[in-house]
Amino acid sequence: MTDPADTATRRSRPLHGMRIVEISSYVASPLCGMTLAQLGADVIRVEPVGGAADRTRWPLAESGTSLYWSGLNKGKRAIEVDLSAEAGRLLVADLIVGRGDRGGIVVSNSDRFPELSFETLSARRPDVVHVLLTGGRDGGTAVDYTVQAATGFPLLTGPENAAGPVNSLVPAWDLAAGLYLAVGLLAAERHRLLTGEGQRLRVALEDVALAAAGNLGYLADAQLNGTSRERDGNHVYGTFGRDFATADGGRLMIVALTARHFRDLFAATGLTEVVSALSGALGADFDEEAERYRHRKVLGELLAGWFEAHTLAEAEEALRATRVLWSPYRSFTDLVADDARLLRDSPLMAEMDQPGVGKHWAPGSPLVLDGEQSPPAAAPMVGEHTEEVLRDELGLAAPALAKLRENGVIPPPDGGRILQKARSGEQS
Structure with missing residues (x-):
């Protein structure tokens, strides 16, 4: 057998x-x-x-x-x-x-x-x-x-x-x-x-x-459009995504790739009506990814105010009910804290005894x-x-x-x- x-x-x-x-x-x-x-x-x-x-x-x-x-x-x-x-x-x-x-x-x-x-x-x-x-x-x-x-x-x-x-x-x-x-x-x-x-x-x-x-389109963009890309901090190029600080010093990375993500994000933060008014004032259709990226800074500032008024735990609770892509920022020491709980629970990880290391x-x-x-x-x-x-x-x-x-x-x-x-x- x-x-x-x-x-x-x-x-x-x-x-x-x-x-x-x-x-x-x-x-x-x-x-x-x-x-x-x-x-x-x-x-x-x-x-x-x-x-x-x-x-x-x-x-x-x-x-x-x-x-x-x-x-x-x-x-x-x-x-x-x-x-x-x-x-x-x-x-x-x-x-x-x-x-x-x-x-x-x-x-x-x-x-x-x-x-x-x-x-x-x-x-x-x-x-x-x-x-x-x-x-x-x-x-x-x-x-x-x-x-x-x-x-x-x-x-x-x-x-x-x-x-x-x-x-x-x-x-x-x-x-x-x-x-x-x-x-x-x-x-x-x-x-x-x-x-x-x-x-x-x-x-x-x-x-x-x-x-x-080349595969990401960056070389073609420079050749065909003459585009000179500039630094954009933690904004995600071509879509809506950036980092946000919370009231207690936490920080999250949030990415809204789709129109559904975008609507969920502003609904979770209670800003749906505000962003709707902004859409009308700017003549922008935020169902379009290019428009969300084009107006990323003003949209980001709206959200930044909300996150700055809430703790990391409150922000995480609000985001869990959405389909938005997000994660808190963690250091390597954060990842291995609490007796390696996160590592221990991961199917990828196993305890290993390495000579010279333990x-x-x-x-x-x-x-x-x-x-x-x-x-x-x-x-x-x-x-x-x-x-x-x-x-x-x-x-x-x-x-x-x-x-x-x-x-x-x-x-x-x-x-x-x-x-x-x-x-x-x-x-x-």
Whole structure:
């Protein structure tokens, strides 16, 4: 009889059996690997001896362990290899092209090693799927924040009176690029399943941002209408939406996308007759989205007066009876307050014990497949699975592993973890 738990696991982990070698750092490519690991793929993260540079990126746990790194690398295996040595690079190449129909897949954000290039790997395994993230389309370097600067968004972000550009705290292009990498990899792997052919996939961070600006109509607007967009604070461009402060210092974001939302909002605040009179005085039909946006400031001031005379609790009670889109503003500390009640009650979250961090609530996969989703799994410590992977995936016996250690291609057993503990002030 089939165990229901096993069935649920299979549903939420449909990529079980796929093996991916990841040589990456920071956000986009690690997010790609983690997304696929949460769907069941065996993702083997390759790091230099001692760990990659992003293992110390803030925020940090009290031990010095990076919460950032741990968050983006959940559920992977990690090996430590001296990539500065040819023998180390060839070892990783062996791992990429190694046994199994579902292997032969690599994700990277660097093409500096010839031994790990598409041309070299595909000569050894013609069906290899080689996925590479670059900064620019020409292969040049870029990061999310420089791409933000290059594509116009920071000049539209922030309050109306801001004097300079305002970058987004959220690395949106890194996040989008990571998901594009994952989608592209799955498309290439499907192509391989259907044809037996490998594929070379490239995603440029600049292209991701440029595509977003084009897909949202911003580039066409500038080309065809000569429109010079200006900052508009927290107003939602093209519709009616903005933030409002309450009498007790609270603040809400409210969006009225439709005419129904708009009518509900003014009915809930007792301003229906006032806004009707305003409509007549301005000759504006507020059933039209463009008219609501055009007169957003005067409409906003009407509502601001109401919210400033009511507490946050009173405003929330009034809005709950409507179909208006709204939410109070919360800080990260607000989200985890009250013994993590909000996190504990979310089906996305589960309590996880991360080495170097301890127990905390962490997200699993946001994808819900037949009612099931993959829970979070701890991120690996530096080199945690080096010998396990080389033994099981490449068939290396103890003498061969000892030779690699002797030559400095891989560290001694637990060497990377000892170094990681020393860096974070833990006792080995």
